[in-house]
Amino acid sequence: MTSVTHSVPSVSQSSINYEAVIGLEVHVQIKTASKVFTRVAAGYGHEPNSLTDPVVLGLPGALPVMNKAALDAIIKAGLLLGCEIAPVCKWDRKQYFYPDSPKNYQISQYDQPICLGGSVEIELPGAARNVMGAHKNIPLTRIHLEEDVGKLNHGATESLVDYNRAGTPLMEIVSDPAMHSAEEAYAYLTSIRATMIYGGISDCDMEKGQLRCDANISIRPVGQAKLGTKVELKNLNSISFVRDGIEHEIKRQLAVIERGGTIVQETRDYDGMTGTSQSLRTKEEAHDYRYFPDPDLLPVAVDAAWKARLQAECPELPFAKQRRFQADYALPYTLTSVLVWDRALADYFEEAAKLSGKPQAVGNWIANDLLREIGHAKIELASSKVRPAHLAALVQLVEAGTVLNQAAKEIFTEMFATGELPEAIAEKRGLKAAPTDNNELEQWCRDSIAANAKALAEFKAGKDSAINAFKGPVMKAAKGKANPKLVDETLRRLLAGM
Numbered sequence: 001m002t003s004v005t006h007s008v009p010s011v012s013q014s015s016i017n018y019e020a021v022i023g024l025e026v027h028v029q030i031k032t033a034s035k036v037f038t039r040v041a042a043g044y045g046h047e048p049n050s051l052t053d054p055v056v057l058g059l060p061g062a063l064p065v066m067n068k069a070a071l072d073a074i075i076k077a078g079l080l081l082g083c084e085i086a087p088v089c090k091w092d093r094k095q096y097f098y099p100d101s102p103k104n105y106q107i108s109q110y111d112q113p114i115c116l117g118g119s120v121e122i123e124l125p126g127a128a129r130n131v132m133g134a135h136k137n138i139p140l141t142r143i144h145l146e147e148d149v150g151k152l153n154h155g156a157t158e159s160l161v162d163y164n165r166a167g168t169p170l171m172e173i174v175s176d177p178a179m180h181s182a183e184e185a186y187a188y189l190t191s192i193r194a195t196m197i198y199g200g201i202s203d204c205d206m207e208k209g210q211l212r213c214d215a216n217i218s219i220r221p222v223g224q225a226k227l228g229t230k231v232e233l234k235n236l237n238s239i240s241f242v243r244d245g246i247e248h249e250i251k252r253q254l255a256v257i258e259r260g261g262t263i264v265q266e267t268r269d270y271d272g273m274t275g276t277s278q279s280l281r282t283k284e285e286a287h288d289y290r291y292f293p294d295p296d297l298l299p300v301a302v303d304a305a306w307k308a309r310l311q312a313e314c315p316e317l318p319f320a321k322q323r324r325f326q327a328d329y330a331l332p333y334t335l336t337s338v339l340v341w342d343r344a345l346a347d348y349f350e351e352a353a354k355l356s357g358k359p360q361a362v363g364n365w366i367a368n369d370l371l372r373e374i375g376h377a378k379i380e381l382a383s384s385k386v387r388p389a390h391l392a393a394l395v396q397l398v399e400a401g402t403v404l405n406q407a408a409k410e411i412f413t414e415m416f417a418t419g420e421l422p423e424a425i426a427e428k429r430g431l432k433a434a435p436t437d438n439n440e441l442e443q444w445c446r447d448s449i450a451a452n453a454k455a456l457a458e459f460k461a462g463k464d465s466a467i468n469a470f471k472g473p474v475m476k477a478a479k480g481k482a483n484p485k486l487v488d489e490t491l492r493r494l495l496a497g498m
Helices: 068-080 182-198 239-258 304-311 318-329 333-339 343-356 359-377 388-399 405-418 422-429 438-450 453-460 464-477 484-496
Strands: 011-013 016-029 092-095 105-108 119-123 135-147 151-154 159-162 169-175 211-221 231-236 266-271 276-282
Touching: 016 182, 016 239, 068 135, 068 169, 068 182, 068 304, 105 135, 119 182, 182 211, 182 239, 182 318, 211 239, 231 239, 239 266, 239 276, 318 333, 318 343, 318 359, 333 343, 333 359, 343 359, 343 388, 359 388, 359 405, 388 405, 388 422, 405 422, 438 464, 438 484, 453 464, 453 484, 464 484
Parallel strands: 231 266
Antiparallel strands: 011 016, 016 169, 016 211, 092 105, 119 135, 135 169, 151 159, 211 231, 266 276
């Protein structure tokens, strides 16, 4: 899979063509047992304000203590995305006054983040369905670690604050303003989500707030280097809403320009249900937050040994795995695009492929049958009774001609329900292909050829598919239990002598 250049889409206003410029700030909750600066548990779905302590609540005299697991996770994320890991990073206080922050400041990183640079590989849709799209790399500015804030729950007449989320380790991945369409932003978020899940860094469940995104959007005349005035979109709580919100904001800014107006730098709230947005506030600049170094936390030095240990834990990412599957197993894009996005499914495939020696057949069974049954049963792959060894054994039975395709489908259904081995099911239910006497099979083939003069003429004229017209009568004579491979070989041998 090679990378190709993707043209920048432009939109017209009067006689001027404009292009959108988009940068995303993606917040990813890191999956750790405890919060980032205290030992109180991190979690979701608990009684409100039950996951708190004096550090979380910012009580006088409470001091933060660094969670090394959170540092491991962000360094690992940086390595996966090709970032430079800073030899020394420090902690800063970001001042702001809002009920979700009990200390009235957030511990974050300002001028010395832990990860610099890097990029995210994305794939844009192909020209046609199931065709590989264009690949490109979206450059990153930085990744830094900070503490999450609490959550406000608004009622009709009151607002309640829950500090269970406050203090959870939060990673902010900041892209360069290098995307030019809502589809690119959608692909970027999809790729980041897969990377974080693959690396075991986060579950990235947007419904639980584990993945959140703010989008900065501006427009400018095509060819102009200077960026336009940016608008930040907040409350984008699904990847689809990110795409829809960006499309909405591009159209809104174009309409403002069309009317002769001026884009105002601001933060807007996008409502994905109604497809509308409204202004929240004018955008703060860095000086509005009055950053200064946190006096209670020492800088962190990351040495080569620390990085090497985490590098050894980094998995192969989906696009790299997809390229390898196509090269090593000769799988088509349609199969690899199904298999690689779930790490457990990709591992399942590789195990079954190696056991059976038939990767294409295994991939087809997984994509067409296993995923269908798992979906119907509403279970996870790990709960399936069909393990890689079961699937490999079934594929080998089919390849050997011991069971035919239709019988294999029945075997698979029972195997999924019971976990019984395929050979035992085939034996118990009489689904093995019946041994065919070669003379009897040859006679059935001769009879079928003799009964279909039209197909014979077409085959002799070079139409290879005409041979299929002979196979139905042969299988009918064999009561559906003849080996299709042997039928094909026998027909071709007879036809070659005619």
